[in-house]
Amino acid sequence: MKAVAFAGPRKMELRDIPEPQPAAGEVVVQVAYCGVCGSDLHEFASDMPSMRAAGVFQPVMGHEFTGTISALGEGVNGFSIGDPVVVHPGGPCGECYFCKSGAVNLCAEQTGTGYREQGAYAERVAVRAKQALRLSDTSSLERAALTEPLGVAIHSLNRGVLRAGETVFIAGGGPIGLLTLLAAKHKDAGKIVVSEPAASRRELSLRLGAHHAVDPAQVASVQVREITGGLGCDLAVECVGIAATMDDCLASTRRGGRIVVAGAFEHPYSVNLLNLLLQEHSIAGTFGYASEFEEARDLIVSGAIDVSPLISRFVSLHDLPSAFEELTADRNRDQKVLVAPNG
Ligand SMILES: [Zn+2]
Ligand SMILES: [Zn+2]
Structure with missing residues (x-):
């Protein structure tokens, strides 16, 4: 079957790889x-040594x-061929202190689809x-398909202990920033301010319900x-991962407020x-999601959160390597790009 593989920094290639066979307790998912x-x-774009x-x-x-x-391993009950599913990519061990x-x-023993195990830039993938x-x-x-990043967004608001009516500042209008906006609206945040250098993304954040979209x-x-009458926001969520936006978050947050670090800092x-x-600020990290994955699925499926304005376009496996080039050359070009490996 076809899959797109990482072949080194800035190199993705279409390959033929063996068809996945479901072990006991596993299913094979035909990727939609x-x-x-x-x-x-x-x-893809980093020159840092990578896992x-x-x-x-x-x-x-x-x-x-x-x-x-598309296939069931030995001992799997509760699924039939053709059942539509969303896959939780994490593989927590279930045994450790954290689990x-x-x-x-x-969990430190996570396996993880798309990491230690074959991911879904492929026609099919075996998962537990x-x-x-x-x-x-x-x-x-x-x-x-946006369940996973929405789960990330909801978890970061939980890490920031968002309460209804609070003012939220979101630094960065990429997919995670905008999903954080949608989740904050759903959780009845008060004013929401998004900072984003790209005008097109500022416009989209306003369409999605941000009260203000500012140019950093x-x-x-x-x-x-x-905007907050001098007070500052109650909660800031850093969704970029660079010093300038973290500075903005600290400087925008009121005394006693919270800052959540959701961006991946390389430095x-x-x-x-x-x-x-002096400010009595609390800074919290956020990593992935726990029960928020299921919550995200339910919010998307029920229509309580409409993520469709974030889906920019669809690409085939064949076009995925060039999409990686395009997306890294111009980060503002698209929001979420979905790969449709089976057409
Ligand atoms: Zn564990
Ligand atoms: Zn992700």
Whole structure:
């Protein structure tokens, strides 16, 4: 079968790989749609030594996907061929301290589809049956491919302990920033301000319900202070992963407010801890999702959150290597690109 594999920095290639065989307890999923994740683009474009180049992660990426069950391994009950599913890419061990306390996203023994195991930039992929979550019908296969990143967004708001009515500042209008916006609206946030340099993304954030979309070149924190009558936001979510936007988050947050780090920082960032003390700021990291994955699926399938305005276009496996080039050459060109490996 066909798959797209990482062949080194800035090199993705279409390959023929063996058809996956379901082991006991596994199912094979015929991939309908797989989202191209910013972290995949980051790995593709990075010159840093990577887990994938080192062979710890296998070469086929793709962890945001839906599909239909095409084969059942021994001992799998509760699924039939053709069932539509969205796949939870994490593979927590279920045994460790973190798994037992419900923080499955922090399990150190995770396997993970698209990481240690073959991902979904392929026609088919084998996963453990417990990773597959049922969809009511095939009509939601497209939208539900955004379950994974929406789960990330909901988890980061939970890490920031968002309360109804609070002002939220979101730094970055990429897919995670905009999904955070949709999730914050759903959770009855008060004013939501998005900062984003690209005009097209500022427009989209306003269409999706942001109250203000500001250009960080005009000093985001000054604008946030103006919008909040000088107070500052209650919660800031950093969705970019660079120093400038983290600076904006710290400077935009009121005394006693919270900052969540959702962007993947490639470089260390220094914080003036005296300011942290004086402002009584809380900074929280956020990683993946626990129960929020299922919550995200339900919100998408029920229509409570409409993620479809974030889907920019569809590509085939054949066109995926050039899409990686395009997406890294112009980060603002698209929001979420979905790969449709089976046409
Ligand atoms: Zn992702
Ligand atoms: Zn574990």
